[in-house]
Amino acid sequence: MKELEGKLIVSCQADASDAFYGFMDRFAKAALAGGAGGIRANGVRDVRAIRSAVNLPMIGIEKVLHSDGAILITPNFESAQALVEAGADMIALDCTKRGQQYGALERLARIKAELQVPVLADIATIEEAQAAAQAGADAVLSTMRGYTAGTAHALRFDPTFIEDLVRAVSIPVIAEGRVDRPELARQAIEAGAFAVVVGSAITRPHLITRLFADAVEAAFASRKTWILGIDLGGTNTKSGLVSNRGELLWDETVPTPARAGRAGLLKHLEDVALRGLARGHEAQAIGIATAGWVDPRNGHVVYATENLPGWTGTRIAETIEKATGKPVFVENDANALAVGEKLFGAARDFDDFVCITLGTGVGGGCFVGGRLNHGAHFFANAFGHMCIEPGGRACSCGQNGCLEAYTNVAAMLDYAANRYANAVDLIAAANAGEPTAIAAIHKFAARLAAGCTLMIQLLDPEALILAGGLAQNNPLLISSLNRELSLRVPVWAQRNLKILTSSTGYHAGVLGAAAIVL
Numbered sequence: 190m191k192e193l194e195g196k197l198i199v200s201c202q203a204d205a206s207d208a209f210y211g212f213m214d215r216f217a218k219a220a221l222a223g224g225a226g227g228i229r230a231n232g233v234r235d236v237r238a239i240r241s242a243v244n245l246p247m248i249g250i251e252k253v254l255h256s257d258g259a260i261l262i263t264p265n266f267e268s269a270q271a272l273v274e275a276g277a278d279m280i281a282l283d284c285t286k287r288g289q290q291y292g293a294l295e296r297l298a299r300i301k302a303e304l305q306v307p308v309l310a311d312i313a314t315i316e317e318a319q320a321a322a323q324a325g326a327d328a329v330l331s332t333m334r335g336y337t338a339g340t341a342h343a344l345r346f347d348p349t350f351i352e353d354l355v356r357a358v359s360i361p362v363i364a365e366g367r368v369d370r371p372e373l374a375r376q377a378i379e380a381g382a383f384a385v386v387v388g389s390a391i392t393r394p395h396l397i398t399r400l401f402a403d404a405v406e407a408a409f410a411s412r413k414t415w416i417l418g419i420d421l422g423g424t425n426t427k428s429g430l431v432s433n434r435g436e437l438l439w440d441e442t443v444p445t446p447a448r449a450g451r452a453g454l455l456k457h458l459e460d461v462a463l464r465g466l467a468r469g470h471e472a473q474a475i476g477i478a479t480a481g482w483v484d485p486r487n488g489h490v491v492y493a494t495e496n497l498p499g500w501t502g503t504r505i506a507e508t509i510e511k512a513t514g515k516p517v518f519v520e521n522d523a524n525a526l527a528v529g530e531k532l533f534g535a536a537r538d539f540d541d542f543v544c545i546t547l548g549t550g551v552g553g554g555c556f557v558g559g560r561l562n563h564g565a566h567f568f569a570n571a572f573g574h575m576c577i578e579p580g581g582r583a584c585s586c587g588q589n590g591c592l593e594a595y596t597n598v599a600a601m602l603d604y605a606a607n608r609y610a611n612a613v614d615l616i617a618a619a620n621a622g623e624p625t626a627i628a629a630i631h632k633f634a635a636r637l638a639a640g641c642t643l644m645i646q647l648l649d650p651e652a653l654i655l656a657g658g659l660a661q662n663n664p665l666l667i668s669s670l671n672r673e674l675s676l677r678v679p680v681w682a683q684r685n686l687k688i689l690t691s692s693t694g695y696h697a698g699v700l701g702a703a704a705i706v707l
């Protein structure tokens with residue numbers, strides 16, 4: 190016991206699943222070479238092998254699966270006897286409450302008396318330590334702290350527990366359990382420990398490897414990378430350089446040559462991409478969000494309306510990859526916007542949400558169970574074309590009464606009898622208290638609520654996120670929509686549905702385009 194004072198004890202243990210099983214004598218030699226003052230070893234075989242390899246004081250234990258289904262340390266006198274015969278200088282045994290139920294304190298006294306070796310008590314609490322000291326233990330070890338039902342909360346080595354033990358018992362206190370850094374070993378000694386036992390952090394190479402591998406992988410995953418995001422709209426094409434953390438380094442907006450046909454549009458995209466790449470800060474990939482439905486697996490346009498004539502069937506990804514030499518990912522613009530909100534914006538904390546874009550058209554993207562919903566043929570989320578008024582206003586899709594016909598820019602201006610030149614003016618007027626503008630937004634909100642009620646009934650989302658020009662700087666729309674939905678949606682109070690404005694704002698399209706790459 191005296192030889193252990195102020196020393197490091199290395200616990201050399203490995204079970205049959207460990208690559209070093211059967212090589213504990215080698216670890217003991219290495220421990221000796223490194224300055225260890227003692228060894229803790231499990232089982233007669235390892236104790237015998239270590240004894241023939243090194244001449245250090247050795248604590249022997251025998252881990253046995255007990256009939257209650259859990260491991261018990263040195264559960265009977267015979268195992269202690271065999272360990273001493275194999276070369277153990279002292280014996281440790283489980284003296285927790287559970288161990289005591291199986292006779293640990295009586296066994297402790299018997300081992301001491303009959304085998305004439307020091308006996309050490311593995312404990313988890315002060316009370317257990319005191320009981321063991323009372324029964325004649327030569328030292329207590331904090332080994333079981335964190336591993337018993339009553340101490341499962343103790344997930345880290347805590348030097349204050351060692352201090353408390355030192356105050357509570359007059360026998361030596363040896364710190365053991367989750368001492369996985371030299372700093373913690375030092376703290377244990379400063380707290381009054383007689384010696385410190387370190388195991389896994391020295392003798393389990395796979396656990397040591399895991400620490401380093403996790404650190405390397407986490408640092409690599411969070412290293413800053415850049416993506417060129419391009420949002421091809423019917424009117425404008427926005428692009429920008431976005432980091433994997435959602436920072437926008439620069440952005441530009443140029444008109445889209447919407448009537449140029451497939452070849453003209455692809456040339457336009459190529460120009461935007463090459464110009465963006467030429468601005469430096471090496472982008473690793475390009476994300477393109479485009480109007481129309483897209484198969485994101487191959488970056489082809491499945492279908493586009495006459496807003497972009499000739500765009501249906503275009504193989505965007507291959508063409509831009511060939512022109513730029515960068516990996517290219519393509520997605521529908523409303524879907525991309527939803528991904529942008531999920532990664533960088535208002536939807537970060539949601540797994541089930543609907544993102545609705547309100548502009549010249551009405552579109553959307555939705556996440557169901559943490560995944561972007563595409564539908565079977567990539568036509569999902571056409572919220573703008575849900576019918577809210579059978580036989581109502583004619584829609585761009587050829588049907589009547591679609592949500593889009595009642596909740597796009599033209600509809601909002603119409604609700605104010607076209608007294609405002611554009612939506613920005615109308616929203617500013619409403620914010621300034623002009624009754625006509627306010628009434629128009631209320632009417633708009635009531636129409637939007639009719640469509641949102643259908644989505645909520647179908648999807649039961651955590652949040653609705655309003656994006657696009659009509660949602661910007663428009664708090665009245667949010668409050669009015671909230672009120673309208675509370676009147677229409679069944680069990681509204683229990684849903685705790687949040688109605689939010691897109692937080693990626695004007696750059697939502699570019700951020701979304703970059704987000705699809707991530």
Ligand SMILES: [Zn+2]
Pocket residue numbers: 573574575584585586587588591593
């Ligand atoms: Zn329609």
